[in-house]
Amino acid sequence: MKRRILIPVIIIAAIAIFFGGWQLMYPDLGDPRNVRYVFWNAGLCSMDLDIATDTMIGDSDRASLVVGKTVPELRSRFGFLLESTQALPYLRNCYQTSFWKDKKVLFIRTKPWMVVIEGDRATELVLIKGC
Numbered sequence: 283m284k285r286r287i288l289i290p291v292i293i294i295a296a297i298a299i300f301f302g303g304w305q306l307m308y309p310d311l312g313d314p315r316n317v318r319y320v321f322w323n324a325g326l327c328s329m330d331l332d333i334a335t336d337t338m339i340g341d342s343d344r345a346s347l348v349v350g351k352t353v354p355e356l357r358s359r360f361g362f363l364l365e366s367t368q369a370l371p372y373l374r375n376c377y378q379t380s381f382w383k384d385k386k387v388l389f390i391r392t393k394p395w396m397v398v399i400e401g402d403r404a405t406e407l408v409l410i411k412g413c
Contacts, residue, residue, distance in 0.1 A: 314341040323347065331361045335393045339409065348397050348407040353388070356397065356404060363388040363397070376413035 301317060308315040311333050314323075319337050322329035338344040348356065357363055366377050369389045377387060377396060386399045398406040 312337050312340070314338075331391065332393075335360065335390055335395060338395065345407045348390075348395075348404045351404050352402055353399065353404075356388070356390075360390045362391060364392070365389075373410055376410045379413060382408065 304317045308317065310316060311318060311330075313319070314337055316337070318327065318329055319334065319341075321327040322334055323341070338347065341347075347359065351359070353363070366374055366387055366389070369377065370392060373389055373394060373396070377383060382396070382398055388397045388399060389395065390397060394410040396408040396410050397404045398408065
C-alpha cells in the first residue's frame, strides 16, 4: 500500500523540482527561455501580451508564432492588431518607405512587429527598427 502512494509522490516531487529549477534558471519574463514564455509560445498558458511581444525579440523561432496563421488566429494570439493607418507614426513611416509598402500588413499591438499578409494568411514577420 505504501508503495502505491510513494511512487506518485516521487513523480510529483520530481516534476516540481524540474519546473522550480527551470524557473530559477530563467526568472526574467523577458527571457524567451522563461517557463511562462515557453508555455505561452506552445499555447499552454496565458501571459501578459505586451511582455510576450517584447520577449519575442530574443526568440530565435519567433516567426513560427505568426507565419501561416490567419488574421483571426493572430488576433486570438496577440489580442489586437493594427492596420498600417492605425500604427504609431514611426512604424507607419517605416512601412510607407519600405520594401513592403505595397503589401497588406498588420502591426502586432503597438509593438514594432509587422506581419505581412498575403491572401488570408501571414507570410512574414518583420521587426521594424532603424528605418
